[in-house]
Amino acid sequence: MKDRNEAAPRAVTMRDVAKAAGVSVSTVSHVVNDKKGARIGKDARDRVRQAIQDLGYRPNAMAKNLVKGGSRFLGLVADAIASTPFAGQIIHGAQDEAWRHGYVLLVANTEGNNDAEAEAIAMMLEHKVRGILYSTWYHREVAMPAGLAEADSVLVNCFSAHGRVPAVVPDEVDGGREATRMLLAEGHRRIGLVNTTTASPAHDGRLLGYRQALAEAGIAFDPDLVMDAHPDQEGGYESVGRLLAQRVTGVFCHNDRVAMGLYDGLREKGARVPEDIAVVGFDNQEVIAAHLRPPLSTVALPHYDLGRVGVRVLLGLDEPAADGRVTIACPPVRRASVSTPSSI
Amino acid sequence: MKDRNEAAPRAVTMRDVAKAAGVSVSTVSHVVNDKKGARIGKDARDRVRQAIQDLGYRPNAMAKNLVKGGSRFLGLVADAIASTPFAGQIIHGAQDEAWRHGYVLLVANTEGNNDAEAEAIAMMLEHKVRGILYSTWYHREVAMPAGLAEADSVLVNCFSAHGRVPAVVPDEVDGGREATRMLLAEGHRRIGLVNTTTASPAHDGRLLGYRQALAEAGIAFDPDLVMDAHPDQEGGYESVGRLLAQRVTGVFCHNDRVAMGLYDGLREKGARVPEDIAVVGFDNQEVIAAHLRPPLSTVALPHYDLGRVGVRVLLGLDEPAADGRVTIACPPVRRASVSTPSSI
Numbered sequence: 058m059k060d061r062n063e064a065a066p067r068a069v070t071m072r073d074v075a076k077a078a079g080v081s082v083s084t085v086s087h088v089v090n091d092k093k094g095a096r097i098g099k100d101a102r103d104r105v106r107q108a109i110q111d112l113g114y115r116p117n118a119m120a121k122n123l124v125k126g127g128s129r130f131l132g133l134v135a136d137a138i139a140s141t142p143f144a145g146q147i148i149h150g151a152q153d154e155a156w157r158h159g160y161v162l163l164v165a166n167t168e169g170n171n172d173a174e175a176e177a178i179a180m181m182l183e184h185k186v187r188g189i190l191y192s193t194w195y196h197r198e199v200a201m202p203a204g205l206a207e208a209d210s211v212l213v214n215c216f217s218a219h220g221r222v223p224a225v226v227p228d229e230v231d232g233g234r235e236a237t238r239m240l241l242a243e244g245h246r247r248i249g250l251v252n253t254t255t256a257s258p259a260h261d262g263r264l265l266g267y268r269q270a271l272a273e274a275g276i277a278f279d280p281d282l283v284m285d286a287h288p289d290q291e292g293g294y295e296s297v298g299r300l301l302a303q304r305v306t307g308v309f310c311h312n313d314r315v316a317m318g319l320y321d322g323l324r325e326k327g328a329r330v331p332e333d334i335a336v337v338g339f340d341n342q343e344v345i346a347a348h349l350r351p352p353l354s355t356v357a358l359p360h361y362d363l364g365r366v367g368v369r370v371l372l373g374l375d376e377p378a379a380d381g382r383v384t385i386a387c388p389p390v391r392r393a394s395v396s397t398p399s400s401i
Numbered sequence: 402m403k404d405r406n407e408a409a410p411r412a413v414t415m416r417d418v419a420k421a422a423g424v425s426v427s428t429v430s431h432v433v434n435d436k437k438g439a440r441i442g443k444d445a446r447d448r449v450r451q452a453i454q455d456l457g458y459r460p461n462a463m464a465k466n467l468v469k470g471g472s473r474f475l476g477l478v479a480d481a482i483a484s485t486p487f488a489g490q491i492i493h494g495a496q497d498e499a500w501r502h503g504y505v506l507l508v509a510n511t512e513g514n515n516d517a518e519a520e521a522i523a524m525m526l527e528h529k530v531r532g533i534l535y536s537t538w539y540h541r542e543v544a545m546p547a548g549l550a551e552a553d554s555v556l557v558n559c560f561s562a563h564g565r566v567p568a569v570v571p572d573e574v575d576g577g578r579e580a581t582r583m584l585l586a587e588g589h590r591r592i593g594l595v596n597t598t599t600a601s602p603a604h605d606g607r608l609l610g611y612r613q614a615l616a617e618a619g620i621a622f623d624p625d626l627v628m629d630a631h632p633d634q635e636g637g638y639e640s641v642g643r644l645l646a647q648r649v650t651g652v653f654c655h656n657d658r659v660a661m662g663l664y665d666g667l668r669e670k671g672a673r674v675p676e677d678i679a680v681v682g683f684d685n686q687e688v689i690a691a692h693l694r695p696p697l698s699t700v701a702l703p704h705y706d707l708g709r710v711g712v713r714v715l716l717g718l719d720e721p722a723a724d725g726r727v728t729i730a731c732p733p734v735r736r737a738s739v740s741t742p743s744s745i
Contacts, residue, residue: 113457139705140687145482145489149510156517158454161524164508166493173500180505289691314692324668343484344689348634348658350665361483371493386544 077108130158131371132181132208133364134174137164137194142342143360147192147213150364158372160187163306178204186339188371191215192364196226196258211291213367215359216382223377224365225385232356232387233266236309236337239354241274245307245335251296251319253311254287260285260311265341267309287317293318297326306334307395313338313346316353316394335395339387352392359385409505421452475504475706475715476525476552478518481538482510486686487704491536491557494708500570502716504531520550532715535559536708540602542569557711558704560726560743567721569711569729573603576700576731577610580653580681583698583739585618589651589679595640595663597632597655604629607683611653630659641670650678651739657682657690660697660738679739683731696736703729 072155075085080101087097088105108114133151138144148164155162155289163186165177181189188209193199199215216224240248250267253260268278284299286292300308300319310316316338323334330336330351338346340356346353362385369375371381377383419429424445432449433442452458477495482488482734492508499506507528509521525533532553537543543559545566562569582594594611597604612622628643630636637659644652644663654660661681667678673694674680682690690697706729713719714727721727 101505112497130715139493140489142482142484142489144484145484145486145510148508149483152510156520160509161528162509163505164492165506166496176500184505184531239613290694294694306679314688318692318694332574333549342688344686345659348662348664 073112074105074108074114077112078104080105091213091368128185128187129160129370130163130181130184130186131155131179132163132165132184132186132188132189134165134167134177134181136167136169136192138164138176139168139230141194142344142356143194144192146360147367149365150198150230150315150361151190151213151368152364154365154368158368159373160368171185174202174208175204182207190364190367190371192367196229198258202271206395209371210368211371213363220381223370225363225370225380225383226258227363228267228384228386229262230269231384232339232358233263233309234270235266235387235389236263236339236356237267237391238273239337239391240307240309240335241270241276243307243335243395247303247305247307248282249300249303249305249308250283250309250372251293251300251310251315252283254278254285254292255288259339263309263311265337285348286311288312289314290318290321293320297322297328298332301326302327307337308334309337309339311339313340313342317345317349318354320349330398331394337395341390346390347392349394351394354392354395355390356387356395357390358387404572413497418449418452418458421456422448423432424449431442437695472509472529472531473504473523474528474530474710475499476507476509476523476530476533478511478521478525478529478533478535478606479512480536481511481520482508483512483618486688487538487702488536489494490704490723491654491708491711494705494710495534495557495712496708498712502650502712503717504712504716507672519576520547522546522552526551528559532562534711534715535706540573542602548691553715555638555715557707562645564725567714567725567727568706569709569714569721569727570602571702572728572730573606574610574613575728576683576702577607577613579731579733580607580608580683580700581611581614582617582677583681583733583735584651585611585652587679587739588649590620591617591623591647591649591651592626592650593644593647593649594642595652595654595659596627596629598629598636599632607653607655632656633658634662634665637664641666641672642714644678645670651681652678653683655683655695657684657699661693666694675738675740681739685734687723689738690734693738695738698736698739700731700736700743701734703731 066206067368075081085105086099088102135144152162164179167173169179183303190211191205192211192213193215196214198218200216212222212224216226252264271278284304286296288311316336320330328334337351340355341355344357366375366383370377415429419425427448428441432446455519472473479488496506507525511517511521533555534555535549536557537559540558542562554566556566556568560570596608615622626647628640630640632655660680668725672678682697686699692697710719710727
C-alpha cells in the first residue's frame with residue numbers, strides 16, 4: 058500500500074524540528090514549552106527557533122499534548138448541521154464512540170461554505186487532532202479539501218474519486234433491495250420507483266437494489282415503472298399521474314419527502330394508502346415518516362453508525378475493505394403504509 | 402512584563418507576511434480575505450501569496466490566540482442535536498459568533514442523558530473553556546447541572562428558576578402576537594388556537610400573544626376557541642372536529658407539526674386551506690412548513706440568533722436585562738396558507 062505521506066504534504070512534527078536544528082526532540086520540547094530549569098544553551102535555543110520558523114512548525118495551543126505526543130481530540134467537519142437532523146445523528150454516533158476511547162470531538166459546522174471549511178480544518182490541525190472525520194449530509198463524491206491531507210482522515214457519508222482515503226458510506230443497494238422486498242413480501246408485482254433527478258450514489262444504488270429484488274422474485278424489470286422526480290414533496294406530488302397511468306399497486310419512493318408529496322397527490326385522486334397503492338419511503342426522517350397518515354414504511358439511513366464506524370476506522374479499530382470502503386446496511390422500518398392490497 | 406515571544410515560538414502573523422512581501426498589513430488583509438474592489442497589482446498579490454506559503458501563515462483566528470495565550474475554547478452543551486435541526490441551528494449561530502471573536506466551540510451532544518451531560522461539562526472544564534453555553538432544543542426551565550457553577554455560563558433556549566445565570570430565550574409572546582396578526586391582517590375575526598398540552602413557556606407565552614393581538618384588534622377573547630392538543634401531527638388531526646364546530650375561519654397552531662396534521666384532518670372533511678380555513682404554524686421547520694400543500698405561513702423560532710447572542714452574552718458583548726434575560730423576537734414567515742377568506 059502506498060504511504061500517504063509520499064503523496065501528500067504532512068504536518069511538520071517536533072521530530073522534524075529537532076533534526077533540522079541538530080538537537081534532541083526533548084530539547085525542542087523544552088524550548089517550545091518554555092520549561093523552567095531546562096539548561097539549554099542560547100545557541101541551541103536559537104537553532105530550534107530558527108528551525109521552527111523555517112519549517113512552519115505550529116506549536117499546539119495545549120502544551121501538555123505536545124509532551125504526551127498527541128492530543129486527545131478528534132475533529133469532525135460537517136456540512137449541514139443546521140438544516141437537517143442527519144449531521145446531528147452522525148455527530149452523535151461519532152461522539153459516543155470517541156468518548157468511549159477517551160477522545161473529545163471537535164465539531165465544526167461549515168454549512169457548505171468553503172472558507173468556513175478551510176478555517177475549521179486549520180483550527181483542527183492547530184489543535185493537533187488525532188485525525189479528522191469529514192462528513193456530508195447526503196452521500197456523494199467530494200473533492201478533498203487541501204488541509205485534510207495534513208492529518209489522518211476518514212470520509213463519512215462521502216468518498217473521494219481517487220479512493221485513497223477510507224470512506225464509510227451507506228449501502229444504497231442494500232437499502233433499495235430492502236425497500237422493494239417490503240412491497241414484494243405483501244404480494245405486489247407491479248412496483249413503481251420514483252427515483253431522484255440528481256445523479257448520485259443514492260440514485261444508482263437504490264435503482265440497482267430495486268432491480269435485484271425484482272430479479273430475486275422472478276419479476277422482469279419494466280423501465281416504464283421507473284421515473285425520476287425532484288427529491289422532495291413537490292416531486293412526489295407531480296409523479297402521481299404517471300404512477301396511476303402505469304397501474305402500479307406499490308411505489309418505492311427515493312425518500313420520505315417524496316412519499317409525503319405522493320400521499321397528497323394520491324389523496325386528491327381518491328387513491329387510498331395502502332388499500333389502493335402501498336408506499337415505501339427512504340431515510341426514516343422521523344418527523345415525517347412516523348407521522349404521515351398512514352405512518353410510512355421506510356428504510357433507515359444509518360447516520361449514527363456512519364459516525365460511530367468513522368471513528369473506529371480513524372482509530373484503526375475497524376478496517377476498510379480493499380477498495381477503501383466500509384458500507385453500512387440500511388435497515389427497513391415497517392409502518393402502516395404497506396399491506397396486502399385487495400386486488401391480489 | 403515578560404514578552405512571551407522571547408520564550409516561546411510564536412505564530413506567523415499578518416505583519417510577518419507584510420514584511421516579507423514588502424507590502425502593508427492592509428494589503429495582506431485584502432489578499433487573505435479576497436476583498437472585492439481592493440485594487441492590488443498582480444505583482445504585489447503574488448508576493449503576498451508567496452510569503453504566506455514560505456512562512457506557513459495560517460489566515461485564521463487561532464493564530465493570534467497562540468500569541469495571546471490562554472484557552473480560546475467555548476463549550477456548548479446541547480441536548481438533542483440528533484433528533485431535530487433546532488440544536489444544529491443554535492450551534493451554527495454560536496460557532497459563527499465564536500469564530501468571529503477567535504474562539505473555538507467545543508460541542509457536546511447529550512441527547513438528554515445525565516451521565517453524558519456531566520461528562521461533557523467535565524471535559525469542557527478540563528480544557529479550561531472560557532465559558533459554557535447550556536442549550537435545550539425546546540424552551541423550558543432547567544435545573545442547573547452542578548458542574549456549570551464552575552464556569553461562566555449562559556443558558557440558551559432555557560432558564561433556571563433562580564435566574565442568577567443569564568438566559569437567552571425566544572420571545573414567545575411576540576411570536577404569538579405575530580402569528581395571530583397574520584390572520585387578523587387578512588380579515589379573520591374568529592380565530593382558533595390549538596395550543597400544546599404541555600405546560601411550558603411556549604404554551605403560556607403564545608396564548609398571551611394571541612390574546613394581546615385580539616385585544617389590539619378589538620376582538621373579545623373567547624375561551625371556546627382555544628383548545629389544547631398533543632403538539633404533533635396527531636394532535637392537529639384530532640382537533641379538526643372541535644375547530645369546525647366552532648366555525649373558526651382561521652387557526653393558529655402551536656407548531657408546524659400540528660398544522661400538518663390539521664391539514665390532513667381538514668382535507669378529510671372537505672375543508673380547503675386557505676379558502677375555508679386559514680392556517681398559521683410556529684417553528685418554521687423548513688422540511689414541513691415550506692412543503693405542505695399549500696405551503697404554511699408560520700413564525701420562525703430564532704435558533705441561530707439564540708446561539709449567536711448566547712456567545713455575545715458569554716463574552717460580555719451583550720448585556721442581559723435586569724431579570725437576567727435576553728429575549729429574541731420570532732419573525733413571521735408568510736406563505737400561501739393564509740389569505741382573505743371569501744366569507745368576509
